[in-house]
Amino acid sequence: MSEDVAPPRRDRIFVQVTVDLAILTVRDGSLQILLIRRGNEPYQDHLALPGGFIREGEGLRDAAHRELHEETGLDGTLLHLTQLGAYGDPERDPRGRIISVAFLAIAPHLPSPVPGSDAVGARWMPVESALADRTFLAFDHYEIATDAVERARTMLEQTMLAPVFCAPEFTMGELREVYEVVWGIPLDPRNFARKVKNTPDFVKETGHKRSPAIGRPAILYTAASPSDATLYPAMLRHAMREAAE
Amino acid sequence: MSEDVAPPRRDRIFVQVTVDLAILTVRDGSLQILLIRRGNEPYQDHLALPGGFIREGEGLRDAAHRELHEETGLDGTLLHLTQLGAYGDPERDPRGRIISVAFLAIAPHLPSPVPGSDAVGARWMPVESALADRTFLAFDHYEIATDAVERARTMLEQTMLAPVFCAPEFTMGELREVYEVVWGIPLDPRNFARKVKNTPDFVKETGHKRSPAIGRPAILYTAASPSDATLYPAMLRHAMREAAE
DNA sequence: TCAAAAGTGTTGCTTGTACACCCATGT
DNA sequence: ACATGGGTGTACAAGCAACACTTTTGA
Known part of the structure; x- marks a missing residue:
């Protein structure tokens, strides 16, 4: 924060911020990730990580917990939430400058239909399938999911x-x-x-x-x-x- | 990104985004961090991590590299830059909702006066001193710097x-x-x-x-x-x- | 009595630690 | 000669991998 001199207006851009969740579980002998099918453009009908925009006065972790609850119906306090980091490539969202803060959530072996309210169309999928193709998931969710799996592996280790x-x-x-x-x-x-x-x-x-x-x-x-x-x-x-x- | 139904306007808030840099080096037998003295409110005259607002069309890492160059005069390609994560507590900046993406930079043993252009008032300080008091640094920079030191330690290990x-x-x-x-x-x-x-x-x-x-x-x-x-x-x-x- | 889950013991290998000891070089 | 930076060897302990063997339990 070295804005010792107020920078020109164009340097103080406003952006929208989302949280995206990589929710992992172990099911049927494979590592699986929770995906939703997008109902709107962009990437309509593509699979994507659950997530959404942060709200006024809402912390990043709070937003992640809220989304997690909306998507899985689970109380987030039971689940492990780790911040993976911010994903801010200017081209990552065709709607404009949207930065996403990604979280890794580890879920226990849940019953098959995820009972959340927003979770219509949510499904578990083996990460192997979801990450087989770099463009299978919407936005830069391939990167996020890859980082999530890698993080889960090292957390398990350490x-x-x-x-x-x-x-x-x-x-x-x-x-x-x-x-x-x-x-x-x-x-x-x-x-x-x-x-x-x-x-x-x-x-x-x-x-x-x-x-x-x-x-x-x-x-x-x-x-x-x-x-x-x-x-x-x-x-x-x-x-x-x-x-x- | 589960905005299947367009959410009410108040849920799609706009925020400003900064990058903050925890630049570490080894000097005089201690681990030191680069700090600047703030010239403006808030936290005027407090010490803080170098950083600044991201610009239009600029990636997070690009912004970090730019700030790093401005603060230290060093070409960022020589230095190691790791993203620590996003810091987004709603109360972290009194000016409003400003989310910061923090980066860890490892610097070689540099000559004492940092030769950067923006770097007037920049100084090295032992992390021990900078982190002695939770409110010594501006904003939530105590948290960021603490995380940075911890990350540096484990990176050294692994x-x-x-x-x-x-x-x-x-x-x-x-x-x-x-x-x-x-x-x-x-x-x-x-x-x-x-x-x-x-x-x-x-x-x-x-x-x-x-x-x-x-x-x-x-x-x-x-x-x-x-x-x-x-x-x-x-x-x-x-x-x-x-x-x- | 059989299969699943659990528990014990042993051997060989790699790594880390502590420390004794030796080598090289320029003042 | 001596301090400084560098290097070898060695003994001990900890930990892991592989694998043989035993025990417990309920259908």
């Missing part, structure tokens, strides 16, 4: 975020599935469980169990920390690197 | 960013000083040098040497990678953790 993908109570297998799906690599169940349980304040047993169709009942766990607590040592740096080749 | 703090040619000792100053902990010179030289594409010898007042001449190195290349395994997770207690 924080105790994973339980946010799960229901309040989850089994070791469900927790492991989150990592396997988001990273796209298989993990050793035994070493995984050992690592998780040896990490202080990661998960704790609830005392409950859940019986599968056949087999030994699975122990149910809950998160024992705020989801953004840093995990040390980080999860699995090695296996991910190898898979990247 | 990428090959460190040489950007140094002159084009640097000694092992100078490179090590960057880590020691940014992290605030001493490092073992021998293990540090081993780690750096065993990491492929981190630094390479220039063939030049530099003789100190007395003692063996130091070997000069250059960066051998783009500065945002990820460093694996990461630098020194352990020592930093211990120092945090």
Whole structure:
């Protein structure tokens, strides 16, 4: 803010600001993202990230929470919201200068039809499909979604975020599935469980169990920390690197 | 962008957007940040981060580069610019709704008077001093600067960013000083040098040497990678953790 | 008795840390 | 000779990957 001398009027342009949400979940063995079908121009009938304009006196995170609630029907306090950053290319929206602040939201495994009010036409789609083509999503949402997935991957690695993908109570297998799906690599169940349980304040047993169709009942766990607590040592740096080749 | 039905006019508010720069360097054995003294209200005579309003048709990163050049006189392509995110609290600027997109810039050890044109009144200050009091800096620049320092710390850990703090040619000792100053902990010179030289594409010898007042001449190195290349395994997770207690 | 989930143990490898010790150079 | 910057070796601990083996449980 070095406007020591009032700059010429043309330098103080006004723009509109939206928030866009990359809402990720793990469903049917794949990482999925919530998309809506646009009803208006521009990009009418294209798929896009949910989002909308910020309102008067409304903070960015508040706007994101409001949109999240409108799109998914979920109370945002249960979900993890991280700001990804601002996307402000002058050409990103044909309607004019519109800057978007993108947020990453991690959702637990929700029932298939998203029950939100605005959410007519909202659907989950595997990120693999949504990001197969750079122009499949409207605006610059390909960039935003790509950044979101990448951010989710590293957050999984470095924080105790994973339980946010799960229901309040989850089994070791469900927790492991989150990592396997988001990273796209298989993990050793035994070493995984050992690592998780040896990490202080990661998960704790609830005392409950859940019986599968056949087999030994699975122990149910809950998160024992705020989801953004840093995990040390980080999860699995090695296996991910190898898979990247 | 779920404006399926055109929202009422009051929901499509217009705001002004600034870019703010947290420009960090290592000087005199401490991590320092570039600050300007504000000449106008609000916060007249307070210290603040350099920055300014974005212009018509100008991308966010372009605006950051322009401001960086105006404030430091340096060509931004030499410096590392990372977006920290958008700061959009409705109350953050008393002039009205102004959203700021903050960038982190890493500067090499520059000569003391910053030679930029707008840079009259710009000065380096140890982050320790600048962040001693939450209200020392104007606006929400305390938050921005805090986030910037934290980001610099983790980037140092996980990428090959460190040489950007140094002159084009640097000694092992100078490179090590960057880590020691940014992290605030001493490092073992021998293990540090081993780690750096065993990491492929981190630094390479220039063939030049530099003789100190007395003692063996130091070997000069250059960066051998783009500065945002990820460093694996990461630098020194352990020592930093211990120092945090 | 069988399959699913969980738990234990072991080996080999990589990395980080601490520290003893050696080398090179110019005043 | 000596301080300064550089470099090697080595012993110890921590952590991870792979994998063999055992245990618990309910249909």
